[in-house]
Amino acid sequence: VSLFETLEAVIACAAPTDEPQLLARALATFGAQEATQRLVAAFVGAGAFAQAAIALHRAAMPNGGYQFGEVRSGRGLASIWRRGDAHALPFEAATPGLALLRATAHQAARALESETRSRCAHCRGRGWVITRDGGKRICAHGETPCV
Ligand SMILES: [Zn+2]
Secondary structure (H helix, E strand, C coil), X not given: CCHXXXXXXXXXXXXXXXXXXXXXXXXXXXXXCHHHHHHHHHXXXXXXXXXXXXXXXXXXXXXXXXXXXXXXXXXXXXXXEECCCCCCEEEXXXXXXXXXXXXXXXXXHHHHHHHHHHCCCCCCCCCEEXXXXXXXXXXXXXXXXXX
């Protein structure tokens, strides 16, 4: 499980009051540049959490787009896409800002997974391997080569 996957899982279950703490954690997880860190911190300081999440999203996915929504329960909804994507992925969280942060973390986790996979010597990018008894197994990408 990558740091981005953990971040996404934490955001999915977070409360609205967790926004400042999770934005700070996301900045660290993404290894954001100083200019992004300052911008996000300024928005957080002003209580503009959705703006802070947008700033982080733009830095993490410069070619991406986003859209906010709201679900019936009043929780936040955000969809993100990259240029060329056929459709946007919607994510739900306690607030719109957290939903966008969750979507961005999910995208980063997927990008990391696909990069790790393409460099994997065991499955050579397929994502699965043949086991000794002839079955198929999801590849852990280098962690457990001989099962
Ligand atoms: Zn692999």
